[in-house]
Amino acid sequence: MKFAVLVFPGSNCDIDAVKAVEDVLQQPVDTVWHTTSDLSEYDCIIVPGGFSYGDYLRCGAMASLSPVMEAVKVEAAKGKFIVGICNGFQILTETGLLPGALRHNDTMQFRCDITPLVVENADTPFTREYSKGDVINIPIAHGEGNYIADEETLARLNSNNQVVFRYHECNPNGSVERIAGICNEAGNVLGMMPHPERAVSDLLGSADGKAFFTSILKAWEARVHDHQRA
């Protein structure tokens, strides 16, 4: 399975995503510069965290207009797995691949901590190795992770089971309904503020993010298997 980790000017969790894929999955992974316009060779595309374009103007706004995001849209439409983490989530909402928006934390402060999440949907390609209701410890590190969507969108997210993670018994940023991560209707595009790539060994304080990566590999293997049978 081949992974791409996108790199925008100002990305800074790109290396961490690469390390996580290598360490947890031992699968090939490339870093891909923002000017690239063809991502067809990749099975999973990770839009990593960081401060693309310094988070200036609005987080993710400038990155969302990069050539590579056009390519991401193309691969998303094909059903490839797309993951946006932290700034990557912001970029995906700015691009319109995911609904809603992320604003300043209600505390008006950046917040870094290991935070409990509850897995709301364990049927996505990103969470199949978890069980619904699992509480997992995953780091957050953001100043603008306060998720918002209008009533109608929220109702749709809930009825389609698109809320994948919620903060568990806490709300570090003021997100509506404690939403920490969502997926698109088709289920192949996921955005989340917490950083699963930072939770892949006990030395780092939690290994609960490993199953996030193994889920993706399993989902891909299942897909390949299905194709071969068909």
Place this chain on the structure above:
Amino acid sequence: MTTNVRNEPTPQQIADEKIYRTFGLTDEEYDKVVQLMGRKPNYVETGIYSVMWSEHCSYKSSRPILKKFPTQAPHVLQGPGENAGIIDIGDNLAVSFKIESHNHPSAIEPYQGAATGVGGIIRDVFTMGARPIALLNSLRFGEIDGADNAHNRYLFGNVVAGIAGYGNCIGIPTVGGEVVFDDRYKYNPLVNAMCVGLLTHDEIAKGTASGVGNPVLAVGARTGRDGIHGATFASTEDPHSKERSAVQVGDPFMEKLLLEACLELIATGAVVGIQDMGAAGLTSSSSEMAARAGSGLELDMLKVPRREEGMTPYELMLSESQERMLVVMEKGKEHIAEEIFRKWNLEATVIGKVTDDGKLRLTEGDEVVAEIEVTTLVDDAPVYHRPSARPAYLDETLSFDPASIALPENFTETLHTLLGTPTIASKEYVYSQYDYMVRTSTVVRPGSDAAVVAIRGTRKALAMSTDGNGRYVYLNPRRGGQHAIAEAARNVVCSGGKPLAVTDCLNYSSPEKPEIFYQFEESCAGMSEACTALATPVISGNVSLYNQTNDLDIYPTPIIGMVGLVEDLDHITTQEFKQAGNRILLVGPSDTAGLGGSEYLRVVHGQIAGDAPALDLNVEKALQTAVLTAIQEGRIRAAHDLAEGGLAVALSESCIGGKLGATIELNSTQRLDEVLFGEAGSRILVEVAPEQLSGVEALFAKAGVSSTVLGTVGGDRLEIRVNGEAVISDAVTHLESTWRGAIPCLMK
């Protein structure tokens, strides 16, 4: 030399009207310039001399003292004198680090002052070819309680936000630091930032401009009119009265691009020398690079990329616009830089070349606008041997008699008072605003004694800490200096690291006052003694003087940044108790703690008095070696240095972190407050599994280090009995809420 078309004063006017004084040059210094040049300097030249000879750039008051620091050891690859020092950690790996102050700018504009301080120290480290992997900071503010202290809260809140804003954006984890609150710092907050970088031996880059004809490039941000005379301004007292045009705004996004581009460029091997344009901007970077190589430089001012039209050579040379670097490339390889910088959306512009005439020559096209012998800027800068006198206040503070102090009636309440004092309370408010996990190598996060950052691809890790107790230095400059080094090293040892080397940031008041100079001289002597005793040479540092306002001098506050090597990830140790049933030992002398200089004496009795706490460097060395050995042999479950607040506070912190209680049983002939809250060096609390106890005790005995079994981990309360009498008893959760809640509550 051309005549003046800019309405700048003429050389004659500068001399006659003593205009040089407004630049910070004294009459004697100006005369020396005239003598060295053999003529009167023009406006640009006067500006250049004034910044190069400022305290900030020339270290004219501190140089004779700094020379005495031990700086050599087989593992030192680069000592003081470069942008940052470098040490060898084996396997072809090296570590570069440095600490720097941004006190004066932070007093004026705390967010941007702190942010640009972080930006500057990061540039110092990546200039050496190192990938920055960690940031630390050491902060001092006035008290933050009560209605009168809103300004101190404003400074504290915004300095922290500024550090976070810059470090988080650029993606370097801020893994540790310290914060102390004391009204001595209310007009002069201290903001010291440290950066640690990793490199291989072959990647080392230097700030030299050699090779006649080699091109000189300005890279990164354009030059603006901001921060002109910042270096001079950092060398005078009372920043508030100074012009505020000196405020610079940091652009961490630009710096992130600059960092990546510079490391990529250095990796090509085509770079001859590289240096950041920090204090005194283009002036200091160009003259220092030329001085190190014994060469000259010719720079065309018209080619310097600028933000605003109409900038004069004077403004271009003295601007302190951030996120700029000066690079000397091998001739003919300019295009390599241009390509790499274009990829990162940055500019790289050839602005001049290396010459062999030893002159810094500035032109505007063909016209020469300044010409100065480089050595006169650097080597001939004045050196002052300032008079030194033992401060009179010492007689009074040393005459302190503990018998004049009443014992508290309720020691549990006193413990709460200490845990709730901002200096001792949890600093989570601070570090939760820092991204301390980015790069996924932070294996001991903020909140323990020293932070630990793993080195990917190896079993090794780096332990790092910043420490410095200004009150100890105030009460006993020499011993206080020793304490700063000893505590930083002890913190590194507690995390499982072997202390290797020191970077220091020396924050003092005016060196022109003999009592202050005494503090400076003596504390540096103390630091040198401790560095020698602990085999941790000084490899880099920074001096910040004139931290005084309205006759209020800060405490003499040398801050030590210590880096140590953790040989194996298995050695990593943290301060929190791990398991019920384990035994707690106090390693180090159990009867040396006194009230002098303690946080207890200050907070509970409102006194800054007594001698600095006891410290014996031989005992310290033996203690650190023995504890590290025990850790490396896998015999220690937790280790915690005893610092502010003494034994009772250290026990509380280990209990809170581990969410476990402890039962302590002590015997002592000392006063109860000395036993519980007194401070002294060379003491470490360790947790040991019962089956390891006899082995550990034997190890310490053999090393000649005393150790005392204090009690046992377990339950959910901290219970301390002294001579059979219960003196402290409380639920750990209760202690925790006082400790954790204090700063957030004050900052609401």
Place this chain on the structure above:
Amino acid sequence: MMTARIHVTLKASVLDPQGSAVTKSLHALGYDEVADVRIGKYLEVKVNTTDRAVAEERITEMCEKLLANTVIEKYEFQLVEA
């Protein structure tokens, strides 16, 4: 040369966390008369254009594409000479 003075503000239905934080701080400072604070952005974009109609069209495009996030924000602008 023309300058577009652009105001980007949150849609009325969208809560403004920054505004609420500032309201609280103003109350803490004793400004009890403050009923509400809303915080938006103010941009000045200088363009090398002489044709007002063209400028208007291009600025609208820039707002739609980049300067505002129309999911939660609205924008308006005036064009002035210089």
Place this chain on the structure above:
Amino acid sequence: MMTARIHVTLKASVLDPQGSAVTKSLHALGYDEVADVRIGKYLEVKVNTTDRAVAEERITEMCEKLLANTVIEKYEFQLVEA
């Protein structure tokens, strides 16, 4: 009830990193006519005051104390009814 429409902008000599980044981005999108972008804040502060002179004085105070950082920013405002 009155509303103060407050513009807080960086002083001319102060670097605007956001503005520079947005300028570059607009160029990359093909908006070559963009010469410069400066980004500031726009605040609407509603106050329960009827006396315009008092309101003006209080808003000025709020700007000086909290809403603008006068070391690097300048501010101006208009007061409108409602």
